[in-house]
Amino acid sequence: MDIDKRSFVTAIGIDESDNLEKKYKITLKISLSKGDPATTGAEFTLLSFDANSISEALKNMQSMTDKELFYGHTKTILIGENVATKEIRPIIDYFVRKADIQRTAYLGVAVPNALQVLEFKPKVEQVAGSYLFSMFEENSNESPYAKALTLFDAYRRETESGINLAMPIIEVQHKKIQVNTIALFSKKGLESKLNAKESELFKLLTVGIKNGSTIINTNDGTYTIKILKGKTNCKIINADNNTKTAFFHIKLQTSVEEKVDNHLDLTYEKVQKIQDETEKKIKKDVHLLLDTIQKSKLDPMGLGLKLRASSLLHRDIPDIYSNLNFKVKVDCRIKEAGIVG
Amino acid sequence: MRLNELKKNDDFIKREVKYGERKITLYYLKSICDEEKITDTIISPFYEIFKMDTFVDYIQSFEEWAIIDKEKVAIDKIFGGNVVISLEDKIYAVKMDKFESRSISESSEESVLQGPKDSLSEKISTSLNIIRNRYRKDTLIVKNHKLGQNSKTNLIVLYDNTLCDHENLLYLNNKLKNIEVDLLQSAGQLQKFLMDRKWCPFPLFLTTERPDRVVTNLSQGKIVFLIEGSSWALIGPARFYDFFKSMDDPVELPIVGKFFILIRYIAVIITLFFPALYVAVISYTPEILKIQFALLIAGSRISVPFPSYAEIIFMMIMAEFLSEASIRLPRTISSSATTVGGLILGQAASEAGLIGDVMIVVIATVALSIFVIPINSMHQAIRVLRYPFIILGSLFGAIGVLIGAFALLTYLCNLRSLGKPYMQLLTNKTL
Incomplete structure (x- = not known):
């Protein structure tokens, strides 16, 4: 089958069907390319079908086109919020089974639904749908909020015990797409959402961030601190047999970006103070976040898995995550303070 | 073929030279013999040397000479560029050949930027001269062969006696003996006879027109074939990566x-x-x-x-x-x-x-x-x-x-x- 006899499906969306008898409404974003390198090939068409299973829908949509639907370049899989809250396992399972979809495809929760996200047409786009996945790609976007979730990772998190899914939320707001929050899943479905601030901290705790920021209040004034680079090391320490502690060591490289309410020159002492305040603030925020996540009984950081991996008797380990203690240490270094010396 | 039949050729010359009672007859093909040389080295001395015995001795001082006893041998010699001299009782053959070829030209098929530019010649002695002058080692051996029923092409096998594998030499000599071909005109043609596989697309011998490549390969213990009438040398045994070397490589840093x-x-x-x-x-x-x-x-x-x-x-x-x-x-x-x-x-x-x-x-x-x-x-x-x-x-x-x-x-x-x-x-x- 030659390349010109295939239609490239760049994104798949899964929504709840409006028809009460059907389970899903599947939407495909198909790129229409003209092959002229001078113009961008952002033209696309959407195909939708309501069916009780994903494969049935895809099969029916195949009969709606003259070309073969080709999923080798499907880079984004969007799951509507309504579907995500109900049951996530069969969807992830289906896409892992479907051999022609690359397992490096990105997953995301679409709010309010997948169809609206897919309908969104940005002003400039290389290929229809590339807007969606380039938001996640490390080399094209260094957003501090969105943490990309690939299909193979999702399957691992869904099937492994001691770790849960955490999926970025793609939201359509006022004809703009925004990805700055993260949805936390139980094994069954979507449970809670983190707000933008929490998402940033969550990313700091898991993969590290670049270009983050935080606002610090000292008694001299308010400053905006830019986190140039943040990384976290996580270790689990056995205090005694019953209590275990997860130790997070956060290293931050920062710069003072904005003096919000004064024009005073920064001195070395002031910089030290800002540094201490930043450490204190991040520590407090991280503790708060860890406690909320722990209370919701979700483990998106895989601490339970980490525990099990370090023990030979991992099958017999009871649920230790809920009584895990947290200890956070923050090392903040202000690299650029805007002063000499 | 009889000597008489040779007379049908218009370039066949029969010259009778007389001085008093003494008389010699020369037979040769003027197209492949150097007539000036014949005049200078045979005819003039004939008039200067008064005794027949001394003249015979003089003839025997030539680089390549032979006493001929059969007519067939005489004809072969004539076609090989010899002058057949009939004295009173004996017949001698003396090599007086002339081989026309172009002068040493620039290598056109394997150009390089900085390496030497000359190429081998169609004239086997010129090629040998170039090679000998680049490889002045006493272990370089030159062997003559003749191939081809009709063309009787001269073939020179060159090798470094200390470096080359003597099993290869024996094998090659056997191969050369068993080659049956009417016309041998080029190195590539010879390669086909030396290869065991008929349908192999890859060349198993190097063909080159560059004397520096020939010398490099000689110093690696390879055997080189020079073929008269072809400005290409054949080198064996060759390895795959030999074909990807340019003679510029040793020149470059x-x-x-x-x-x-x-x-x-x-x-x-x-x-x-x-x-x-x-x-x-x-x-x-x-x-x-x-x-x-x-x-x-x-x-x-x-x-x-x-x-x-x-x-x-x-x-x-x-x-x-x-x-x-x-x-x-x-x-x-x-x-x-x-x-x-x-x-x-x-x-x-x-x-x-x-x-x-x-x-x-x-x-x-x-x-x-x-x-x-x-x-x-x-x-x-x-x-x-x-x-x-x-x-x-x-x-x-x-x-x-x-x-x-x-x-x-x-x-x-x-x-x-x-x-x-x-x-x-x-x-x-x-x-």
Whole structure:
């Protein structure tokens, strides 16, 4: 089958069907390319079908086109919020089974639904749908909020015990797409959402961030601190047999970006103070976040898995995550303070 | 053939020279003998030497002379450029040959930037002179042979006695004895007789017209054949990577030289696999391309009515026509022919919707990279081998190309040049 006899499906969306008898409404974003390198090939068409299973829908949509639907370049899989809250396992399972979809495809929760996200047409786009996945790609976007979730990772998190899914939320707001929050899943479905601030901290705790920021209040004034680079090391320490502690060591490289309410020159002492305040603030925020996540009984950081991996008797380990203690240490270094010396 | 029949040839000369009672008769072919030399070295001395015995002694002082007892031998000698001298009672033959050839010219097939520019000559003694002057070692041995029922071509086998493998020599001598051929005119022809495999596309012997390459190979213990009438030497045993050495490499600084060797191997891999992989990727596995690029190709192929394998074979054959035509055409026309052919054909074909735009890039890359290989015979072998790979690629996709590549590698490893492994890499330089 030659390349010109295939239609490239760049994104798949899964929504709840409006028809009460059907389970899903599947939407495909198909790129229409003209092959002229001078113009961008952002033209696309959407195909939708309501069916009780994903494969049935895809099969029916195949009969709606003259070309073969080709999923080798499907880079984004969007799951509507309504579907995500109900049951996530069969969807992830289906896409892992479907051999022609690359397992490096990105997953995301679409709010309010997948169809609206897919309908969104940005002003400039290389290929229809590339807007969606380039938001996640490390080399094209260094957003501090969105943490990309690939299909193979999702399957691992869904099937492994001691770790849960955490999926970025793609939201359509006022004809703009925004990805700055993260949805936390139980094994069954979507449970809670983190707000933008929490998402940033969550990313700091898991993969590290670049270009983050935080606002610090000292008694001299308010400053905006830019986190140039943040990384976290996580270790689990056995205090005694019953209590275990997860130790997070956060290293931050920062710069003072904005003096919000004064024009005073920064001195070395002031910089030290800002540094201490930043450490204190991040520590407090991280503790708060860890406690909320722990209370919701979700483990998106895989601490339970980490525990099990370090023990030979991992099958017999009871649920230790809920009584895990947290200890956070923050090392903040202000690299650029805007002063000499 | 009798001596009388020779008289039918208009260039056959019978000269009777008399001085008093003494008389000699000369027989020779004036087309292959040096008449001036005959006058100077035979006829004038004849008038100066008064005793017949002394003249006989004088004749025996020539470099190549023989006493002839049979008529057949006399005829052979005449055709070999000898003058047959009939004295009162005996018949002598003296070599007085003349071999016309061009003077030493610049090597045209294996050009280099900084290396020496001269090439071997059609005249075997000139070639030998060039080689001897570059390799002044007492162990260099020169052996004469004659091959060809009709052409009776002189053949010289050269080797360094201390370095070369004597088993190879024995093997070669046997081979040479058993060769039955009417006409032997070139090095490539001799190679075919020395090769054991009839259908092997790869040259198992190096053919070169560069004396510096000959000398380099002599110093590596290889055996060199020089053929009269051909400015190409044949060198064996050869190894695969010998064909990717340019005589510029020893001149260049190490990093530069190694870089260019690397470039040549990359070029071979591109020419061999690029067209096949293009078909395989386009028809079977477009997912390995970047999506922008995949869509670009898909879009540019919308107007093309043919499947991708027909498209590429059509264009490859066109490119083949071009390079064949540029060899045959006179030098003044060939450059314009290639420009017209290359530009117009590529541009017009894509505008007419016969091929995709990306295809032109593929074809141009492939056509260009094939000419990077320094030795002509290897370049032709690679050129032919691209087509089986295209067929494999269009039938079985990337897996087919991979299996083909593996089969090619095993075949290469199985090849032997004069009993030495063809793919003997990373071993000592001498054989």
